[in-house]
Amino acid sequence: MSADSPREVGERIAARRRTRRLTQTGLATAAHVSYATIRAVERGARRPSDDVLEAVAAALEVDATQLRTGYVGTERRVHHALPALSQVIAGYDIPQGPPTRSADELAEAISAAVAWRLGAQYGQIAEAIPGLLGDAIRYVHTARGAAQQEAARMLVAAARTADAVAFKFGAHDLSARLIDLMRWAADRTADPLVQAVAAYVRTEVFFAARAYPLGLAALEQAVDVAPAPTSRAASAARGALHMRAAVVAGRAGDAPAADTHLRHARELGDQVNTEGTYLGTTFGPDSVRIHEVSVAVSLGPDHVDRALRMATEWKPPTSLPAERRSGFYIELARAQEWAGLHTHAFESLKVARAAAPQHTREHPWARDVAAALRRYHRSDAESLSHFAHWIGAV
Structure with a gap:
C-alpha cells in the first residue's frame, strides 16, 4: 500500500x-x-x-x-505481458492471417506506443504491445507491393517498443529474440537507416552479456556500412551509433575509443543541430552531452571529475524524452556517490524519479546508488529509507 x-x-x-x-x-x-x-x-x-x-x-x-x-501495478502488467509477447513472436516468420487493424490504424497505434517508450510509460506499453506486435507481424506477411517495406518498418518499431519492456524488466532472453525479430524486419525494409536502428538496439544483447568488446566491434561494423551523413536523418543514424559505441567502449575500459566515438557523435550532433527523434531514436547536441556523462561513468571512478564537470556546465532540458533525462540523473548520481557527494546523489535520484519513475525503479545503477547511500548516508534518513524501499534496494 x-x-x-x-x-x-x-x-x-x-x-x-x-x-x-x-x-x-x-x-x-x-x-x-x-x-x-x-x-x-x-x-x-x-x-x-x-x-x-x-x-x-x-x-x-x-x-x-x-x-x-x-x-507496483506497472510491474504486474509488464510481467503479465511477457509470456504473451513470447507466444506472439514464436513463429514470426510463419504467415498467420490478416491483421485485425487497417494499415492506418496500425501506424497510429505504433506511433503512440513509440511515444510511450520514449516517455517510459511501460504500463501502457505492456497493456497494448502483444496485440500490436501480433498485428504488425501479420501485416508484414499480408502486405503487397510497396506496402511490404512500410509494414516491415512498422514491425521494427513495434518490436523495439516490446523490447523496451523486456530488456528493462530483466527478460533478457526474450529481449534477444525481439531484437532478432527487429533485424529480420529491418532487412525487409531495404532501408539502411532502419538497419542502423536495429544495430543500435542490438547492443542491448552485448550489454546483457557484458560482452563489451564484441558490442563495440558490432557497432563499428554498423558505422562502416551506415549511409553517408548527407541528410539530417542519415547524420542522426550515424551519430546515434557513435554515441552508443562510445558508451560500450567506456564499459570495455577503452578510453581512446570512447573519446574518438564521442568526437564523431559531437560533430554529427552539431551537423544535425536540432534535437529530434529519428526513426525512434533521439539524437542531437543534447543527447550527445548526456552520453558524455554516460561515457565518463562507464569508464569508472577514476573519471568521476569528468562527469561532474559536465553536469555543472549543463542540465538536460525538459523537452528531451523522459527516459533520457532520467538516465542522465541516474548516471550523475552514481558519479556523485563515488565522489562522496551523498546529498547531491540522492537529489539526482529524486530528479530521475520525477522525470521517469518506472525507468528509475528498474535501473540497476539507481538501485545500487540508493543502497549505498542508505548504508553510509544518515542525513534525511527517513526520506532515503522510503526511497530505498520504493526502488527495491532493501
Missing part, C-alpha cells in the same frame, strides 16, 4: 489535469470512468483502485507512479 494519503493522490491528479487543460468531465471521458469517480478522487474522498489509477494516468499521459508513490 502506498504511503500517500487519498488527498495527496487526488491533488497530484488535479494538478496534472490542470496542466493538461482538462476539465474533470474531460478527464473522466478520456479515462473512461465516471465524472463522480474523478470528482471524489480529486477531493481525496476516495482512493483510486489500480484500474482507475492506470486509466487516469493513461489519459494524463504519465506513469501511474507519478500519481501514487510506490505503485
Whole structure:
C-alpha cells in the first residue's frame, strides 16, 4: 500500500489535469470512468483502485507512479505481458492471417506506443504491445507491393517498443529474440537507416552479456556500412551509433575509443543541430552531452571529475524524452556517490524519479546508488529509507 494519503493522490491528479487543460468531465471521458469517480478522487474522498489509477494516468499521459508513490501495478502488467509477447513472436516468420487493424490504424497505434517508450510509460506499453506486435507481424506477411517495406518498418518499431519492456524488466532472453525479430524486419525494409536502428538496439544483447568488446566491434561494423551523413536523418543514424559505441567502449575500459566515438557523435550532433527523434531514436547536441556523462561513468571512478564537470556546465532540458533525462540523473548520481557527494546523489535520484519513475525503479545503477547511500548516508534518513524501499534496494 502506498504511503500517500487519498488527498495527496487526488491533488497530484488535479494538478496534472490542470496542466493538461482538462476539465474533470474531460478527464473522466478520456479515462473512461465516471465524472463522480474523478470528482471524489480529486477531493481525496476516495482512493483510486489500480484500474482507475492506470486509466487516469493513461489519459494524463504519465506513469501511474507519478500519481501514487510506490505503485507496483506497472510491474504486474509488464510481467503479465511477457509470456504473451513470447507466444506472439514464436513463429514470426510463419504467415498467420490478416491483421485485425487497417494499415492506418496500425501506424497510429505504433506511433503512440513509440511515444510511450520514449516517455517510459511501460504500463501502457505492456497493456497494448502483444496485440500490436501480433498485428504488425501479420501485416508484414499480408502486405503487397510497396506496402511490404512500410509494414516491415512498422514491425521494427513495434518490436523495439516490446523490447523496451523486456530488456528493462530483466527478460533478457526474450529481449534477444525481439531484437532478432527487429533485424529480420529491418532487412525487409531495404532501408539502411532502419538497419542502423536495429544495430543500435542490438547492443542491448552485448550489454546483457557484458560482452563489451564484441558490442563495440558490432557497432563499428554498423558505422562502416551506415549511409553517408548527407541528410539530417542519415547524420542522426550515424551519430546515434557513435554515441552508443562510445558508451560500450567506456564499459570495455577503452578510453581512446570512447573519446574518438564521442568526437564523431559531437560533430554529427552539431551537423544535425536540432534535437529530434529519428526513426525512434533521439539524437542531437543534447543527447550527445548526456552520453558524455554516460561515457565518463562507464569508464569508472577514476573519471568521476569528468562527469561532474559536465553536469555543472549543463542540465538536460525538459523537452528531451523522459527516459533520457532520467538516465542522465541516474548516471550523475552514481558519479556523485563515488565522489562522496551523498546529498547531491540522492537529489539526482529524486530528479530521475520525477522525470521517469518506472525507468528509475528498474535501473540497476539507481538501485545500487540508493543502497549505498542508505548504508553510509544518515542525513534525511527517513526520506532515503522510503526511497530505498520504493526502488527495491532493501
